[in-house]
Amino acid sequence: MKYAALGELREGNHSQGEPRTLGYRRVRDGRVEERMIVLSAFSPLSPQALAISNLFVAILVIMAAIFALVTGILLYVIVRYRARPGQGEPRQNFGDTKLEITWTAAPLLLLVVVFFFTIHTMAAADPATHGRAPDLDVIGHQWWWEVRYPGSGAITANEIHLPVGRRMLVRLDSGDVIHNLWFPELGPKMDLVPGQTNYMWLEADKPGTYLGACAEFCGTEHAWMRLRAIAEPPAQFAAWQRHQLQPAARPAGGETARGGALFSQLTCISCHAISGVGGPTEGIAPNLTHFGERQTLAAGLFANTPANLAIWLRDPQEAKPGNHMPNMQLPEIQVHALTVYLESLK
Numbered sequence: 001m002k003y004a005a006l007g008e009l010r011e012g013n014h015s016q017g018e019p020r021t022l023g024y025r026r027v028r029d030g031r032v033e034e035r036m037i038v039l040s041a042f043s044p045l046s047p048q049a050l051a052i053s054n055l056f057v058a059i060l061v062i063m064a065a066i067f068a069l070v071t072g073i074l075l076y077v078i079v080r081y082r083a084r085p086g087q088g089e090p091r092q093n094f095g096d097t098k099l100e101i102t103w104t105a106a107p108l109l110l111l112v113v114v115f116f117f118t119i120h121t122m123a124a125a126d127p128a129t130h131g132r133a134p135d136l137d138v139i140g141h142q143w144w145w146e147v148r149y150p151g152s153g154a155i156t157a158n159e160i161h162l163p164v165g166r167r168m169l170v171r172l173d174s175g176d177v178i179h180n181l182w183f184p185e186l187g188p189k190m191d192l193v194p195g196q197t198n199y200m201w202l203e204a205d206k207p208g209t210y211l212g213a214c215a216e217f218c219g220t221e222h223a224w225m226r227l228r229a230i231a232e233p234p235a236q237f238a239a240w241q242r243h244q245l246q247p248a249a250r251p252a253g254g255e256t257a258r259g260g261a262l263f264s265q266l267t268c269i270s271c272h273a274i275s276g277v278g279g280p281t282e283g284i285a286p287n288l289t290h291f292g293e294r295q296t297l298a299a300g301l302f303a304n305t306p307a308n309l310a311i312w313l314r315d316p317q318e319a320k321p322g323n324h325m326p327n328m329q330l331p332e333i334q335v336h337a338l339t340v341y342l343e344s345l346k
């Protein structure tokens with residue numbers, strides 16, 4: 001692989017100080033090293049995730065207690081009643097009604113308890129929508145996420161913005177194969193099925209950046225089909241949404257203008273839309289209207305920096321083999337101009 005160290009992908013968490021490393025792809029001693037942090041479903045940060053995690057822990061505790069009890073009794077019996085020399089045949093038993101009722105009723109009772117826990121959890125994690133219009137559309141594509149806000153018309157990719165503490169109804173669809181949307185810290189996961197609309201609630205208790213991923217194998221780059229949810233105070237969210245509706249920043253001139261012209265002359269615009277410039281309305285490729293503001297590029301593969309964008313444009317097939325953006329064989333001057341232009345789209 002030709003590219004050099006990419007550095008680490010860091011997350012600036014709005015609320016808590018230290019950024020944490022999310023993962024990286026870099027070349028060290030001629031070897032490609034990749035690392036992604038493990039997303040944990042055990043640090044629930046939404047009411048939905050908390051309900052699911054509580055159910056899991058409750059069942060785990062109950063089952064661990066039963067396991068300890070059964071294993072304990074078994075070990076006791078093995079030792080206490082082991083065969084001893086000259087002992088002869090043990091006394092024979094033929095049924096014990098009281099015992100049999102007990103060990104039938106006890107598991108039954110336990111399952112009833114677990115059943116009610118589960119019903120309670122389902123109501124908390126996946127409450128009825130009562131015909132509410134979706135706040136957000138998420139459409140899965142091999143291997144990136146299209147994000148639309150039907151109320152306002154805002155469109156972005158690989159990044160969801162949420163008002164903190166507010167429950168958002170997400171409508172899920174797929175452009176090709178079955179995907180699955182999962183933010184482990186935020187709770188439920190749900191399939192995105194072509195031709196069938198599914199719904200899911202998304203909510204975050206605290207402001208911050210939450211990592212999500214596709215959780216259903218969907219082809220070669222499934223592992224790099226990641227996204228983020230950025231939860232921010234409602235006023236900030238509203239401002240973000242208003243800003244998304246603005247057409248793309250006009251190139252001021254120089255290198256930026258050259259990049260802007262190239263974007264329309266090359267075939268970029270037949271796949272990528274930039275509002276105010278043109279492009280398809282269908283989600284063929286990520287909308288780039290405000291690309292410069294996004295944290296990552298290529299669905300979480302790289303931090304969005306000029307250096308990484310140049311690597312992407314030089315050969316997207318080397319960076320993310322098999323993805324649906326062709327290698328355009330761009331000369332270095334065009335890579336540079338496009339990089340400057342795209343990073344200016346704020």
Ligand code: HEC
Binds near residue numbers: 299
């Ligand atoms: C055949 C359609 C197609 C063409 C032509 C195309 N792209 Fe792409 N592009 C894609 C797809 C699909 C992705 C998403 C790849 C992924 O993450 O799996 C993408 C991703 C990107 C991204 C990263 C976006 C993000 O938010 O992650 C940028 C930037 C980009 N393309 C720029 C360009 C430029 C500049 C050109 C023209 C030189 C171009 N593309 C031509 C299909 C295309």
Ligand SMILES: [Cu+2]
Binds near residue numbers: 141217
């Ligand atoms: Cu997928």
